[in-house]
Amino acid sequence: MSQSAKITAALGQLSLTHHDFAGISPEDLRAHWRALIKQAHPDRPENRDTPNAAAAINAAYDVLRIAVAKRHEKDPVMARYDRASIAPPWQPDKYAKNHRIYVESYRDVNFIKKRIWELSNQSDEIYTIDAFGKTSFEGRTRVYGSQAVFDEMAKAMLIWNANGSNPQLTRAILVSSAKDRHALYLIHADGKSLANNPIPLRYSPNAASPYDDKTFLSQLPTILDHIRDILAGRGAAVSA
Numbered sequence: 001m002s003q004s005a006k007i008t009a010a011l012g013q014l015s016l017t018h019h020d021f022a023g024i025s026p027e028d029l030r031a032h033w034r035a036l037i038k039q040a041h042p043d044r045p046e047n048r049d050t051p052n053a054a055a056a057i058n059a060a061y062d063v064l065r066i067a068v069a070k071r072h073e074k075d076p077v078m079a080r081y082d083r084a085s086i087a088p089p090w091q092p093d094k095y096a097k098n099h100r101i102y103v104e105s106y107r108d109v110n111f112i113k114k115r116i117w118e119l120s121n122q123s124d125e126i127y128t129i130d131a132f133g134k135t136s137f138e139g140r141t142r143v144y145g146s147q148a149v150f151d152e153m154a155k156a157m158l159i160w161n162a163n164g165s166n167p168q169l170t171r172a173i174l175v176s177s178a179k180d181r182h183a184l185y186l187i188h189a190d191g192k193s194l195a196n197n198p199i200p201l202r203y204s205p206n207a208a209s210p211y212d213d214k215t216f217l218s219q220l221p222t223i224l225d226h227i228r229d230i231l232a233g234r235g236a237a238v239s240a
Contacts, residue, residue, distance in 0.1 A: 036057050089117070098110075105159070106159035107159060107160060112143065112156045112157075113142075116144065116153060119145075122144070123144050125146060126178040127144075128140065129156075130173070130175070130176075131161045131170045132172040137211050150187045153173070153187065154188035171189065171190060172186060173186075185199065185200055186227070189224055204216065
C-alpha cells in the first residue's frame with residue numbers, strides 16, 4: 001500500500017469509527033489530523049509521487065471538524081463539565097479545564113481518573129502515573145488512588161499510551177504519591193505486573209520530577225534490564 005493510500009485509509013477509518021462522533025473530541029480530531037498531515041508532508045521523500053495527499057487530508061479534516069464541533073455543541077451531557085466551575089470529585093488537577101469523558105474506556109484519560117477513583121473507594125490521595133518507553137518518559141497523568149489499585153493503574157496507562165494520537169511503546173509504569181513525590185514505585189516492567197510487590201526507586205530530591213533527573217533517566221533502562229533478568233532468574237538482586 002502506498003503512503004497516500006495508508007493516509008487515506010487512516011483518515012477514512014477515523015471517520016468510519018467515529019461516524020456519530022460519540023467517542024472523539026475536537027481536540028482528538030485535531031491531534032489525528034496533525035499526525036496525518038505530518039506523514040503526508042510533500043517534502044518527505046516517500047511522498048514525492050503523491051503531492052496532493054496533504055490537500056486531500058485538509059479537505060477531509062475540514063468536513064469532519066465541522067461535524068464534530070456541531071455534535072458536541074448540541075449534546076448537553078458532553079458539554080456539562082466544560083461549563084462547570086467546580087471540577088468533578090475524581091479530578092485531581094485543579095487547573096484542568098476539560099472534564100469530559102468522551103468514551104468509557106481507558107483510551108480516555110478522564111475515564112481513567114474517574115475509574116481509578118471509584119476502584120480506590122473514592123480515595124483522596126493523589127498519585128502520579130508515569131509511562132517509560134525505551135529511553136524516556138512517554139506519558140503522565142494524575143489520579144486519586146491507592147496501592148490496592150496499582151495493577152489497574154498500570155493496565156489503564158498501558159492502554160492509554162498505546163491508543164493515543166501518538167501511540168507509544170511502554171516498557172515500564174511507575175507511580176508516586178503526592179505525599180512523597182520523590183519515592184517512585186515500579187508497578188509494571190517488560191510485560192510483567194509488579195503491582196503486588198512494587199519495586200521502590202528514587203530520583204534526585206533536587207529534581208522537580210523524574211523527567212528532570214538526567215542521571216536517573218540514563219540509569220533507568222539499565223535498572224529495568226537488571227530487574228528483567230532477576231525476574232527471569234538470570235541475575236542476582238541489585239539495589240536501585
